[in-house]
Amino acid sequence: MRQPGLVHVLTPKWxxxxxxxxxxxxxGGRGKAITLAVVAVIFWxxxxxxxxxxxxxxxxxxxxxxxxxxxxxxxxxxxFASILVLSNVVTALSSYFLAKDLDLxxxxxxxxLRLYLAKLLETVINSSWMVALMAVPVFAAYxxxxxxxxxxxxYAPAIFLPSLxxxxxxxxxxxxxxxxxxxxxxxxxxxxxIALGAAAGVIILFRIIRPEQLxxxxxxxxxLDFVTVLRTPTSPFLPSEWVSQAVMTYLTxxxxxxxxxxxxxxxxxxxxxxxxxxxxxxxTAFTRAQEGAERFVxxxxxxxxxxxxxxxxxxxxxxxxxxxxxxxxxxxxxxSQLILLAALLFVYLFNIRALPLxxxxxxxxxxxxxxxxxxxxxxxxxxxxxxxxxxxxxxxLEGRQMWLLRSSPLDLRTLLWSKYWVGTxxxxxxxxxxxxxxxxxxxATPFMMAVGVGTIILLTLAIAALALGFGALYPQFETENAAxxxxxxxxxxxxxxxxxxxxxxIVIESVPVYRYLRAAFEQRPLEVTPLMVGAFALAALVxxxxxxxxxxxxxxxxxxxxx
Amino acid sequence: MIQLFDLTKKYGTFTAxxxxxxxxxxxxLYGFLGPNGAxxxxxxxxxxGILRPSAGRVLIGGDDVATHPLAAKMRLGFIPxxxxxxxxxxxxxxxxxxxxxxGQEGQVVERRIDELLDVFELATWKNELIESxxxxxxxxxxxxxxxIHRPEVIVVxxxxxxxDPRAARLLKxxxxxxxxxxxxxxxxxxxxxxAEAICDRLAIIQGGRIVAAGAMxxxxxxxxxxxxxxxxxxxxxxxxxxxxxxxxxxxx
Numbered sequence: 001m002r003q004p005g006l007v008h009v010l011t012p013k014w015x016x017x018x019x020x021x022x023x024x025x026x027x028g029g030r031g032k033a034i035t036l037a038v039v040a041v042i043f044w045x046x047x048x049x050x051x052x053x054x055x056x057x058x059x060x061x062x063x064x065x066x067x068x069x070x071x072x073x074x075x076x077x078x079x080f081a082s083i084l085v086l087s088n089v090v091t092a093l094s095s096y097f098l099a100k101d102l103d104l105x106x107x108x109x110x111x112x113l114r115l116y117l118a119k120l121l122e123t124v125i126n127s128s129w130m131v132a133l134m135a136v137p138v139f140a141a142y143x144x145x146x147x148x149x150x151x152x153x154x155y156a157p158a159i160f161l162p163s164l165x166x167x168x169x170x171x172x173x174x175x176x177x178x179x180x181x182x183x184x185x186x187x188x189x190x191x192x193x194i195a196l197g198a199a200a201g202v203i204i205l206f207r208i209i210r211p212e213q214l215x216x217x218x219x220x221x222x223x224l225d226f227v228t229v230l231r232t233p234t235s236p237f238l239p240s241e242w243v244s245q246a247v248m249t250y251l252t253x254x255x256x257x258x259x260x261x262x263x264x265x266x267x268x269x270x271x272x273x274x275x276x277x278x279x280x281x282x283x284t285a286f287t288r289a290q291e292g293a294e295r296f297v298x299x300x301x302x303x304x305x306x307x308x309x310x311x312x313x314x315x316x317x318x319x320x321x322x323x324x325x326x327x328x329x330x331x332x333x334x335x336s337q338l339i340l341l342a343a344l345l346f347v348y349l350f351n352i353r354a355l356p357l358x359x360x361x362x363x364x365x366x367x368x369x370x371x372x373x374x375x376x377x378x379x380x381x382x383x384x385x386x387x388x389x390x391x392x393x394x395x396x397l398e399g400r401q402m403w404l405l406r407s408s409p410l411d412l413r414t415l416l417w418s419k420y421w422v423g424t425x426x427x428x429x430x431x432x433x434x435x436x437x438x439x440x441x442x443x444a445t446p447f448m449m450a451v452g453v454g455t456i457i458l459l460t461l462a463i464a465a466l467a468l469g470f471g472a473l474y475p476q477f478e479t480e481n482a483a484x485x486x487x488x489x490x491x492x493x494x495x496x497x498x499x500x501x502x503x504x505x506i507v508i509e510s511v512p513v514y515r516y517l518r519a520a521f522e523q524r525p526l527e528v529t530p531l532m533v534g535a536f537a538l539a540a541l542v543x544x545x546x547x548x549x550x551x552x553x554x555x556x557x558x559x560x561x562x563x
Numbered sequence: 564m565i566q567l568f569d570l571t572k573k574y575g576t577f578t579a580x581x582x583x584x585x586x587x588x589x590x591x592l593y594g595f596l597g598p599n600g601a602x603x604x605x606x607x608x609x610x611x612g613i614l615r616p617s618a619g620r621v622l623i624g625g626d627d628v629a630t631h632p633l634a635a636k637m638r639l640g641f642i643p644x645x646x647x648x649x650x651x652x653x654x655x656x657x658x659x660x661x662x663x664x665x666g667q668e669g670q671v672v673e674r675r676i677d678e679l680l681d682v683f684e685l686a687t688w689k690n691e692l693i694e695s696x697x698x699x700x701x702x703x704x705x706x707x708x709x710x711i712h713r714p715e716v717i718v719v720x721x722x723x724x725x726x727d728p729r730a731a732r733l734l735k736x737x738x739x740x741x742x743x744x745x746x747x748x749x750x751x752x753x754x755x756x757x758a759e760a761i762c763d764r765l766a767i768i769q770g771g772r773i774v775a776a777g778a779m780x781x782x783x784x785x786x787x788x789x790x791x792x793x794x795x796x797x798x799x800x801x802x803x804x805x806x807x808x809x810x811x812x813x814x815x
Contacts, residue, residue, distance in 0.1 A: 330692075402613070403641070409632070
């Protein structure tokens with residue numbers, strides 16, 4: 001029998017993508033496309049701009065400039081590779097073992113190699129598109145600064161492609177081995193914990209070693225040591241090092257053919273090895289993937305503790321809240337994100353602690369107060385990212401069960417109310433923790449503490465409402481994985497709206513805060529003027545409006561949902 | 564009692580349900596039949612308050628689903644065709660949750676949960692996550708959830724799909740018993756033998772419009788069908804020539 005081509009095996013995937021794009025365009029998706037394009041261009045421009053300046057500076061440095069640029073590229077590619085391996089492991093799990101089209105593909109007479117290659121292509125595209133986009137401004141900066149010419153625009157993708165293939169083959173192999181040992185659903189749980197735990201560990205480790213100290217000139221003993229370190233590759237066996245070699249030698253006019261050969265031959269060899277491993281393990285692994293849904297569960301803790309506490313709310317609200325909490329803590333992909341959150345919180349407070357403010361001399365009051373005030377914006381941004389993770393998907397996650405909620409006499413207001421407070425209360429606790437601890441660490445004045453606490457409470461209420469509102473405006477009912485929902489277009493719009501709100505509130509409050517600081521600087525008592533009171537009142541009004549309006553819009557939108 | 568007045572649903576220029584007027588009397592089991600894409604599920608979902616009609620009204624026990632949705636829904640138990648439920652809840656937790664949506668709680672609910680899980684032979688699965696249930700078990704759980712609050716009216720879309728013969732028989736007996744005690748059932752199905760055997764009245768929908776409605780003898784009389792069975796009558800009313808063509812295709 002003639003085997004179908006790879007493109008044919010993937011027909012449902014690319015056709016779905018095309019149709020979705022067409023539908024998007026038909027339903028007035030132009031605004032969406034423009035917003036995405038603008039954000040992407042700003043991001044690209046920022047990456048390009050920073051790298052361009054750095055590389056220009058390197059190029060100006062005699063002798064070691066090219067070495068530094070090569071080292072930097074090696075590091076960038078190495079971080080890309082580590083991100084890609086992690087992301088491929090997770091993506092391979094769904095594309096090879098959990099995807100809906102597998103029953104059809106496995107039951108049809110498509111040979112194992114075709115299936116492997118088709119799914120490898122799908123995995124590479126799904127897991128690597130973001131990294132590939134990130135690489136564009138990176139290579140563009142290298143090409144322009146080192147005058148690679150137009151041929152470099154063809155050479156760079158050709159040499160970069162194997163760096164996408166290699167992590168994909170490794171990721172798929174790891175997943176296949178894991179699934180042939182554990183059932184797929186257990187593996188997914190295991191992987192999400194390992195991946196997030198590893199990410200959290202790396203973030204904490206990176207912060208604790210305090211890389212900013214490396215920038216201090218007194219850290220180096222002499223220049224020769226430094227150059228020696230630069231000349232040694234991070235590891236001669238790392239493909240990222242070969243790619244970096246191949247790029248830098250091309251740009252400096254002495255192309256190292258061995259690196260090019262190593263990159264491509266190892267990618268090809270890995271694909272062959274991966275296909276062999278797939279042939280050996282996939283049948284067993286795929287069978288195991290069909291098993292293993294969790295059966296037994298402990299649930300009485302919720303009923304006895306929180307169930308009792310929520311009794312005054314009435315049956316409908318109480319059961320709804322309990323249901324949300326149970327689903328959250330039983331879904332490993334959801335609760336495991338708390339690990340990352342804890343790590344970020346640690347890093348946040350560590351950064352404040354590490355600020356070089358208290359070095360024996362008089363405490364720089366003005367600086368401390370300014371940082372304490374601007375910290376509101378940073379804390380708000382952190383809260384917005386958390387709300388995007390946990391509150392934004394709340395409406396989308398009800399999608400498949402909406403038949404039950406809409407056909408029951410549960411008032412949509414109650415539903416929204418429960419979703420809002422289930423998300424807001426933990427966020428509020430976290431917000432207060434960040435703000436109070438930061439201000440205590442900074443030794444801020446009671447006035448700054450009061451401004452910080454008051455503002456962060458109002459901001460949290462607004463951020464949670466915005467997350468729920470935009471979540472209802474841009475629902476993702478088809479997504480099975482909750483972790484993917486915040487990365488949608490709606491998630492982006494929510495983040496942009498929140499940043500705008502933070503900016504407005506900070507600008508308004510800067511008026512009274514400036515007056516306070518000025519009075520303190522000139523060592524005269526603070527005079528409370530109507531302008532100060534008015535500014536605080538206006539900030540509060542903005543926050544309240546940003547709370548009430550999105551909730552009202554969400555309610556109206558939810559009333560219009562049709563299934 | 565369920566009453567539909569000029570119920571219409573349009574998707575853009577396409578009319579899925581076209582001015583459907585129908586009364587399902589209290590204490591009757593009403594079969595809702597039609598070929599694929601005729602508008603059955605759309606109609607049932609409008610009755611359940613999940614879809615909003617483009618025009619027309621739905622009354623459940625006299626309460627308008629659009630103007631008094633909560634009162635109407637309190638009387639209703641809806642069973643959809645696709646059993647999407649919360650995978651990470653146990654069967655008992657799911658039923659307790661649904662009871663809560665109808666404002667019910669306490670020992671009454673706990674007893675009712677045990678009763679329903681016993682009837683549907685799910686008692687041993689009570690404290691296990693729904694993700695480990697088979698398709699048929701999920702369907703039974705959803706049927707239990709529709710009965711948990713003792714509704715007056717049950718609207719059910721394709722109830723027999725995925726059920727084993729025992730459960731299918733149980734469901735038929737259950738619906739008859741429910742109707743016998745004064746309840747009302749509106750059931751869409753493709754299994755014409757079941758519809759003919761258990762339904763008091765039938766409505767056939769085609770292209771979004773009701774083409775026939777009434778008890779079986781009335782339908783035969785209205786369409787000069789002599790003593791034709793439901794299957795033949797259904798095919799005659801819904802353009803069953805395709806079935807004959809299919810026979811020719813299969814015979815080569």
